Amino acid sequence: MSKPHLSAAIQDYLKEIYKLQSEGTRPTTTAIARRMGVAPSSATSMLKKLAALGLAEHSPYRGVELSEAGSKIALEVIRHHRLLEVYLAETLKLSIDAVHEEADRLEHVLSEELEARIDEQLGYPTHDPHGDPIPDAGLRMQKRRLRSLDALQPGEEATVERVPDDDADLLRYLARLRLVPGGHVTMRRAEPFDGPMTVLVDGDEHAISRELAMQIGIA
Amino acid sequence: MSKPHLSAAIQDYLKEIYKLQSEGTRPTTTAIARRMGVAPSSATSMLKKLAALGLAEHSPYRGVELSEAGSKIALEVIRHHRLLEVYLAETLKLSIDAVHEEADRLEHVLSEELEARIDEQLGYPTHDPHGDPIPDAGLRMQKRRLRSLDALQPGEEATVERVPDDDADLLRYLARLRLVPGGHVTMRRAEPFDGPMTVLVDGDEHAISRELAMQIGIA
DNA sequence: GGTGAGGTTTAGACACGTCTCAAATTCTAG
DNA sequence: CTAGAATTTGAGACGTGTCTAAACCTCACC
Numbered sequence: 001m002s003k004p005h006l007s008a009a010i011q012d013y014l015k016e017i018y019k020l021q022s023e024g025t026r027p028t029t030t031a032i033a034r035r036m037g038v039a040p041s042s043a044t045s046m047l048k049k050l051a052a053l054g055l056a057e058h059s060p061y062r063g064v065e066l067s068e069a070g071s072k073i074a075l076e077v078i079r080h081h082r083l084l085e086v087y088l089a090e091t092l093k094l095s096i097d098a099v100h101e102e103a104d105r106l107e108h109v110l111s112e113e114l115e116a117r118i119d120e121q122l123g124y125p126t127h128d129p130h131g132d133p134i135p136d137a138g139l140r141m142q143k144r145r146l147r148s149l150d151a152l153q154p155g156e157e158a159t160v161e162r163v164p165d166d167d168a169d170l171l172r173y174l175a176r177l178r179l180v181p182g183g184h185v186t187m188r189r190a191e192p193f194d195g196p197m198t199v200l201v202d203g204d205e206h207a208i209s210r211e212l213a214m215q216i217g218i219a
Numbered sequence: 220m221s222k223p224h225l226s227a228a229i230q231d232y233l234k235e236i237y238k239l240q241s242e243g244t245r246p247t248t249t250a251i252a253r254r255m256g257v258a259p260s261s262a263t264s265m266l267k268k269l270a271a272l273g274l275a276e277h278s279p280y281r282g283v284e285l286s287e288a289g290s291k292i293a294l295e296v297i298r299h300h301r302l303l304e305v306y307l308a309e310t311l312k313l314s315i316d317a318v319h320e321e322a323d324r325l326e327h328v329l330s331e332e333l334e335a336r337i338d339e340q341l342g343y344p345t346h347d348p349h350g351d352p353i354p355d356a357g358l359r360m361q362k363r364r365l366r367s368l369d370a371l372q373p374g375e376e377a378t379v380e381r382v383p384d385d386d387a388d389l390l391r392y393l394a395r396l397r398l399v400p401g402g403h404v405t406m407r408r409a410e411p412f413d414g415p416m417t418v419l420v421d422g423d424e425h426a427i428s429r430e431l432a433m434q435i436g437i438a
Numbered sequence: 439g440g441t442g443a444g445g446t447t448t449a450g451a452c453a454c455g456t457c458t459c460a461a462a463t464t465c466t467a468g
Numbered sequence: 469c470t471a472g473a474a475t476t477t478g479a480g481a482c483g484t485g486t487c488t489a490a491a492c493c494t495c496a497c498c
Contacts, residue, residue, distance in 0.1 A: 009485060029446055042486055044447055049484090061446055061493055091310070092336045102330060109324035117311045228455060248476060261456055263477055268455095280463060280476055 006053075008108040011077045012036065013046050014055060017066055018074035027064050075139040080107040080115060082128035082135075085165075087118050089129045096129050096163075096180055097171035130171075131162030131181040131217060146217035150197065150210050152187035159184055162217030170212075177206050179216065225272075227327040230296045231255065232265050233274060236285055237293035246283050294358040299326040299334060301347035301354075304384075306337050308348045315348050315382075315399055316390035349390075350381030350400040350436060365436035369416065369429050371406035378403055381436030389431075396425050398435065 016035040020027040033043035051058040055070035066074060084103040088094040094102065110118075119125075119137065126142065127133055135141040146161050160183040163174055174180055178201050188198040188205060196207045235254045239246040252262035270277040274289035285293060303322040307313040313321065329337075338344075338356070345361060346352055354360040365380050379402040382393055393399055397420050407417040407424060415426045 007484075030444095038485085039487060040446065041448080041488080045485075048447095088333075092333065092340065094333070094336070098332070102333060105328035105330075106325070109328060111321060111324075113317070114307075114311065114313070114321060117313070121311065226454075249474095257455090258457060259476065260458080260478080264455075267477095 006073060009046070010050065010053075010055070011073065011108060013043075013050065014066065014070050014074040015077045015081070017056065017064060018071060018078065021066065029064075032064075072139060075135045075141065077107055078141075079135040079139065080110045082132060083115060083118055083122070083125070084110065085128040085130070086122055086125045086134070090122060095172075096175055097168040099129055100165050100171075101168065127181070128165070129181065130165040131160075132165060144219075146219055148214050149185065149187075149199070149216040149218050150190075150213035152185075152199075152218065154187050154189055157184065157186045158218035160216060161219045164215050174216075177204075177208075178202050179206070179208075185218065225292060228265070229269065229272075229274070230292065230327060232262075232269065233285065233289055233293040234296045234300070236275065236283060237290060237297065240285065248282075251283070291358060294354045294360065296326055297360075298354040298358065299329045301351060302334060302337055302341070302344070303329065304347040304349070305341055305344045305353070309341060314391075315394055316387040318348055319384050319390075320387065346400075347384070348400065349384040350379075351384060363438075365438055367433050368404065368406075368418070368435040368437050369409075369432035371404075371418075371437065373406050373408055376403065376405045377437040379435060380438045383434050393435075396423075396427075397421050398425070398427075404437065 013032065013036065016032060017027045020031055020035065025031060029040050029043045029047065032047070033040040036043065047056065047058045047064050050056040050064070050070065054067060055073065056064050056066050058064045081103045084106050085099040088099045088102055089096065116137075124136070125134060126136075133141045133143065144161075147158070149158070149160075152158055160179055160181050163180055164170060171180075179185065179199075183201055186200040188200055190197045190210075194210050196209050197213050198205055198207045199213075200206075232251065232255065235251060236246045239250055239254065244250060248259050248262045248266065251266070252259040255262065266275065266277045266283050269275040269283070269289065273286060274292065275283050275285050277283045300322045303325050304318040307318045307321055308315065335356075343355070344353055345355075352360045352362065363380075366377070368377070368379075371377055379398055379400050382399055383389060390399075398404065398418075402420055405419040407419055409416045409429075413429050415428050416432050417424055417426045418432075419425075
């Protein structure tokens with residue numbers, strides 16, 4: 001009962017498991033360990049702990065699934081994280097490639113009070129700087145299905161809506177190309193055999209790999 | 220060498236030892252333990268660790284003294300803490316009684332980058348909301364010797380410059396009386412035998428204990 | 439329906455920061 | 469100067485989260 005004080009580690013695991021689940025990936029021990037940057041055995045220990053706390057159901061060798069309580073906490077952490085990202089970007093002018101790492105540290109020490117102030121001051125934003133949705137105060141998160149940039153036909157135009165959030169180098173590169181949420185993009189060419197794609201952004205042509213194009217959400 | 224990653228606990232101990240030192244109190248094991256809210260033996264362990272890390276000199280049964288390196292880190296933590304207090308009060312409109320606790324958690328996860336942005340955005344403040352000095356970017360802290368409110372003679376006026384920072388209930392009370400930094404106070408009466416003092420603040424008379432008056436800095 | 443490769447769990451260890459309890463040391467009052 | 473009081477330290481334990489090494493399941497393939 002009550003609150004056995006959920007450590008930062010527990011919160012991080014719950015968050016990653018939740019994200020894996022919502023990406024459609026089955027949250028296997030290995031996948032979780034890779035995301036967390038720990039050994040698989042460490043993940044196993046944690047999964048057992050999460051199960052003991054009633055935050056997840058762990059069927060050994062089978063996988064894990066968050067309980068109602070676990071999902072709730074995961075959403076709270078994600079809300080903290082993404083709100084902080086918006087805050088750091090808007091109010092303190094941090095660049096899009098820096099906000100993720102900062103928010104990762106701040107998310108665990110953000111009080112509900114501060115969260116509310118930030119949310120209010122930002123005007124209740126619905127998406128973070130990378131285009132990921134922010135759960136609202138009731139922890140409801142609006143899902144949206146985006147096309148990915150590689151699906152664009154030559155000549156077609158679109159607005160960038162989402163970019164990956166956790167690779168700072170990649171984000172710096174994308175920011176330089178202005179291939180970030182809000183950017184306007186036109187498909188020029190797609191080389192055959194899954195070759196690179198040439199896109200026009202703000203009057204500049206850039207060639208990017210199809211793999212990268214697949215990671216960029218558009219609408 | 221390098222950075223053995225100074226844990227939040229280490230930073231907290233260094234900060235408290237530094238504060239004890241600059242208050243003129245000899246940082247004994249017991250005093251440190253009381254400030255940290257831990258058992259004296261826990262403090263001893265930590266003092267030994269600090270000594271092993273070259274952050275302090277520990278003479279058993281005698282006390283402890285911060286080294287150059289230890290003082291530097293203490294000042295960095297104090298800078299983080301007090302800058303955050305100003306930031307939370309000014310930008311996010313947190314009340315003076317809430318900022319200390321929030322800053323205590325945030326101070327350990329504030330990056331240098333963020334610290335610099337905050338400092339700049341605030342216009343390089345020199346004092347936190349309780350009136351304590353903020354070390355500058357070079358970690359120099361301006362000391363000032365304040366009189367305390369109980370030294371005021373009947374009829375004398377002064378401006379409140381400093382209040383205690385870590386008792387939220389007390390701060391709420393002082394804030395209600397407007398007996399906080401910036402407030403203008405006039406001494407009315409001081410009852411004999413160290414009795415209470417009656418002061419005028421913004422047109423309202425309040426009686427406060429001499430003990431409390433001693434904790435309030437004026438100029 | 440065996441079997442081997444790969445994913446998963448267990449076992450045992452460690453670092454950290456905390457505790458309690460008991461022993462050692464220092465302080466202080468007579 | 470000394471004995472009792474107060475303080476400080478040491479030893480051993482615990483909880484958390486991590487690791488490596490080794491044992492253990494599962495499933496797809498033949």
